[in-house]
């Protein structure tokens with residue numbers, strides 16, 4: 001269930017989000033996860049940060065693959 005006031009869950013499943021363990025910029029514990037901007041951060045830490053900073057875009061989800069609807073002219 002999501003709605004107003006619910007923390008937005010990040011979608012960081014793409015392989016580009018996984019690197020060597022590096023200290024999380026938020027909690028300092030090692031994590032292989034990287035944000036879009038290449039910052040080491042646990043997903044839960046980033047989600048908590050987002051919840052505390054609504055409207056900021058330090059941590060964003062991967063763009064959802066969109067089905068092409070505009071290919072009539074292909």
Ligand SMILES: [Zn+2]
Pocket residue numbers: 024025026027028029031041042045
């Ligand atoms: Zn963390």
